[in-house]
Amino acid sequence: MGPAQANESNGNLAPELQGEFVQGAMIVGRSRESATVYLNNERLKVGSDGYFVFGIGRDDENDIHLKVALPSGETWQESYSIQSREFNIQRVDGLPQRTVTPDPEVQQLIRADNVKIAEARNINSDRLDFSEAFVWPAEGRISGVYGSQRILNGNPSAPHWGLDIAAPTGTPVYAPAGGEVRLTAPDMVLSGGTIIIDHGHNIFSSFLHLHAIHVEEGQVVQLGDLIGEIGATGRATGPHLDWRMNWGAVRVDPALLLPER
Numbered sequence: 001m002g003p004a005q006a007n008e009s010n011g012n013l014a015p016e017l018q019g020e021f022v023q024g025a026m027i028v029g030r031s032r033e034s035a036t037v038y039l040n041n042e043r044l045k046v047g048s049d050g051y052f053v054f055g056i057g058r059d060d061e062n063d064i065h066l067k068v069a070l071p072s073g074e075t076w077q078e079s080y081s082i083q084s085r086e087f088n089i090q091r092v093d094g095l096p097q098r099t100v101t102p103d104p105e106v107q108q109l110i111r112a113d114n115v116k117i118a119e120a121r122n123i124n125s126d127r128l129d130f131s132e133a134f135v136w137p138a139e140g141r142i143s144g145v146y147g148s149q150r151i152l153n154g155n156p157s158a159p160h161w162g163l164d165i166a167a168p169t170g171t172p173v174y175a176p177a178g179g180e181v182r183l184t185a186p187d188m189v190l191s192g193g194t195i196i197i198d199h200g201h202n203i204f205s206s207f208l209h210l211h212a213i214h215v216e217e218g219q220v221v222q223l224g225d226l227i228g229e230i231g232a233t234g235r236a237t238g239p240h241l242d243w244r245m246n247w248g249a250v251r252v253d254p255a256l257l258l259p260e261r
Contacts, residue, residue, distance in 0.1 A: 013076035022083040024253035025056045038067040055247030087147035113188045120183035120196045127200025129178040134257040137176040140167030146253035161251045162244040169239040171230040175221040192233025208242035
């Protein structure tokens, strides 16, 4: 991640910021441990050594306002504009309706899966794994990108939230950063074999369509640990890893955290 640029109004209080202010970005900050940090007037969690983090949504356009306040009453604040991105939009017409809208029974199963996913992410832990550099979780070809979207029979589908890495079934999947495993599920309707890892401060990674899972819920993993194998489980047209990241309910782009390869 590259450093964000700021017009520092009070340089001695300005936090260190890593990341670009673009749609889909994750911004990691570091201030004084005693500081209170606000994002658009909402208080952020500040961890040990002053680390904090927040995400920028795919469609966010409004300026971001950051404020740092110390117990002494000193403050620093700055606004940042968000750089827009162009996402690939495809229109597909003439599809049978059943391929656009799942059957009611399937919808019920999907809702049950979504409850489990929401419960796994319903935690704001003190972990600071998000502050470390992320690495690629698997070898393979990039076959899908964050933010792309299809319009099916005139109805916009949900954007694709992940980074897809296509590779043969059984290709190892490694933890791109440390964290605690919050969910393992072998057969979710849409995502198939699924793992969710908590990197701290509401930052989560999800790994979808796995052929095999090699971790357990509650297990702490380190960067580079083997966690699973690429597969084509759930709704998948071929073997690939769909890696998604969240800051709470905000979907961020994993590709923006990775080194070029």
